[in-house]
Amino acid sequence: MIDNIEIIDVNTMFGPLPAAASDLSVDALEEMMQKHGIRSCCTLSTVGVLLDQNSGNSATRAACSEHAHLLPVATVNPQNVFTVDGPYTRFKADGFRMVRLFPSQQGWTADYAPCVSVAKRLEVEGLPIMADVKEPGEASRLVRALMAHPAPLILCGVGESTLAESIFLMRSHPGVFIETSNLVSVGALKQVIECVGADRVLYGSGAPSRPMASSLAIIRAAEIDDEQRAQILNKNATSLLGL
Amino acid sequence: MAIFDVHSFLGGSYIPGISHNGASVNGIIQARQIESTLLLSAHARHIDPVSGNRILKATVEQNPNLYGCLVTHTNRIEASISVMRELMTNRKFLAMAIVGTHENEPVQHIVADDIINAYRRYGKPLFLFAHNAAMVTTVLEIAKTFNMLKIVMVGMGGHDWRNAIAAAHETTNIYLDTSGVLDQAKLPAAIEAIGAHRILFGSGSPHVDPVAALGLIDECGLAPETRRRILHDNAIKVFGLDQAV
Numbered sequence: 001m002i003d004n005i006e007i008i009d010v011n012t013m014f015g016p017l018p019a020a021a022s023d024l025s026v027d028a029l030e031e032m033m034q035k036h037g038i039r040s041c042c043t044l045s046t047v048g049v050l051l052d053q054n055s056g057n058s059a060t061r062a063a064c065s066e067h068a069h070l071l072p073v074a075t076v077n078p079q080n081v082f083t084v085d086g087p088y089t090r091f092k093a094d095g096f097r098m099v100r101l102f103p104s105q106q107g108w109t110a111d112y113a114p115c116v117s118v119a120k121r122l123e124v125e126g127l128p129i130m131a132d133v134k135e136p137g138e139a140s141r142l143v144r145a146l147m148a149h150p151a152p153l154i155l156c157g158v159g160e161s162t163l164a165e166s167i168f169l170m171r172s173h174p175g176v177f178i179e180t181s182n183l184v185s186v187g188a189l190k191q192v193i194e195c196v197g198a199d200r201v202l203y204g205s206g207a208p209s210r211p212m213a214s215s216l217a218i219i220r221a222a223e224i225d226d227e228q229r230a231q232i233l234n235k236n237a238t239s240l241l242g243l
Numbered sequence: 244m245a246i247f248d249v250h251s252f253l254g255g256s257y258i259p260g261i262s263h264n265g266a267s268v269n270g271i272i273q274a275r276q277i278e279s280t281l282l283l284s285a286h287a288r289h290i291d292p293v294s295g296n297r298i299l300k301a302t303v304e305q306n307p308n309l310y311g312c313l314v315t316h317t318n319r320i321e322a323s324i325s326v327m328r329e330l331m332t333n334r335k336f337l338a339m340a341i342v343g344t345h346e347n348e349p350v351q352h353i354v355a356d357d358i359i360n361a362y363r364r365y366g367k368p369l370f371l372f373a374h375n376a377a378m379v380t381t382v383l384e385i386a387k388t389f390n391m392l393k394i395v396m397v398g399m400g401g402h403d404w405r406n407a408i409a410a411a412h413e414t415t416n417i418y419l420d421t422s423g424v425l426d427q428a429k430l431p432a433a434i435e436a437i438g439a440h441r442i443l444f445g446s447g448s449p450h451v452d453p454v455a456a457l458g459l460i461d462e463c464g465l466a467p468e469t470r471r472r473i474l475h476d477n478a479i480k481v482f483g484l485d486q487a488v
Contacts, residue, residue, distance in 0.1 A: 019402070160257050160450060184425065186271055186449035187258040211427040214458030221275065221454040 002220060005230050006039040008237040009212070010098070010130065011156055011181050011204025014063060015046035015056075019209075026063050026070070028208050033069070036212045038205075039234075042098055042130075042241070044073040049102050053077050054087055061094060071097045071241065073130070076122075077106050078114035088118060092125050097241050100156070101131040103138060110138070110145035119146050128240055130154040130179065133162050143169045143176060151175070152240050154202060157182045163191070170196045177240070180232065181206035181215055189222040198228035202236050244471060245278040247478035248453055250370075250397055250420050250445030253299055255285025262449040265302040265309060272308070275453045278475070279308050281337060281482075283370075287314035288342050293326045303335040310482075312370055313339040315362075317354045324361045331365045337482040338395065340370035347374050349381035352388070359389055368393040368481055374423070376403035383410040386417045393481060397445060399423040399433070411437045418481060420445030421473070425455060427462045439469045443477050
């Protein structure tokens with residue numbers, strides 16, 4: 001069913017993560033990719049999320065330069081932004097494929113002034129942005145703040161309590177996509193596809209802290225056709241990331 | 244391999260038409276090759292323990308592979324004890340859960356005592372939710388007080404699963420179900436600390452699809468014997484279904 005699809009996982013990380021006891025080394029990620037037949041992963045260092053965006057982005061570039069199937073993802077923490085010009089103005093030139101934002105985890109909101117400034121600079125870069133969504137209302141604020149962004153905005157970590165909100169946003173904003181790692185409730189994936197179509201959904205696992213087997217099992221078990229599975233697991237990411 | 248899911252809800256899904264009746268639950272579990280499921284009523288948990296549990300009774304009696312876990316409420320002690328007396332002698336009700344006012348706050352020991360004392364005579368396991376460290380602490384207190392009861396800690400402490408494992412390690416009557424966060428480190432840690440014989444497969448369906456919960460088990464690469472115990476045999480033993488006539 002999905003055995004002959006070259007799977008692209010848009011949501012992985014590597015590096016130290018105190019909240020998880022899993023081994024988050026690049027080697028562990030690669031091992032997991034091989035075990036589950038994942039062709040490519042978008043990934044970033046946890047250092048950029050938890051401590052320092054510049055060190056984290058450097059670690060991400062270094063790791064991805066040594067592993068061709070790892071696609072580098074940059075991150076910006078608006079709390080560390082003090083000028084309108086920063087490293088995020090060079091993300092594309094530095095080879096990053098996407099930018100990730102972590103508002104809840106880092107304790108800021110989309111209407112935060114430095115975030116508005118960063119968003120304007122990222123418009124110039126034109127890379128897709130993937131933003132973590134945990135609480136109801138967060139996705140709406142992000143979409144408002146990034147409405148002018150010329151590239152796709154991917155909502156990451158959408159779960160039961162944020163599903164309806166995300167579907168409404170996707171209906172009214174064609175550039176908004178959804179990632180699957182937290183669509184774990186029965187029927188959630190099918191509901192998204194029925195409401196907005198399979199071309200708006202990207203496979204993400206949340207590995208290595210979360211099991212790839214779970215996220216893949218959800219795609220396998222969903223009452224959708226093989227073409228829709230291929231879109232979610234490969235075609236949408238290929239097109240969106242320009243692979 | 245036969246699978247017994249000890250933690251699934253009748254109702255409560257945000258998505259229309261999911262798990263709202265026996266046929267829907269059966270459709271989900273059959274598609275996922277689950278042999279038996281222990282159901283809790285979302286209606287009993289969130290609205291009314293009397294009508295919710297009666298609807299559950301009607302559902303499980305019509306479906307041979309579905310069993311019931313009575314849901315009682317610390318804010319409705321008299322109604323809870325009344326419905327317990329009405330339904331717990333039914334052979335399809337294998338366990339009882341106690342819930343409080345807020346989903347993520349501990350059930351208060353002092354108000355739960357009346358319900359637990361009334362429940363002891365049935366000799367069936369008691370289910371207590373533990374979505375965080377504070378809830379784990381209360382479950383541990385109750386387990387120590389009622390040390391003749393088998394306590395199933397549902398949700399394995401959420402992100403605080405280390406606390407849940409430590410609590411189970413401190414007693415012999417706490418069982419852990421595998422639901423809660425999909426963190427692949429928790430199951431090997433639990434097996435190492437307390438052994439596989441006190442771990443039960445629970446999904447939390449429909450909030451977590453049983454296939455995702457099974458993915459957590461698959462990722463651990465367990466030995467076939469350990470896997471069989473967690474997915475099936477432990478539940479049969481804990482619920483006394485191996486002794487059923």
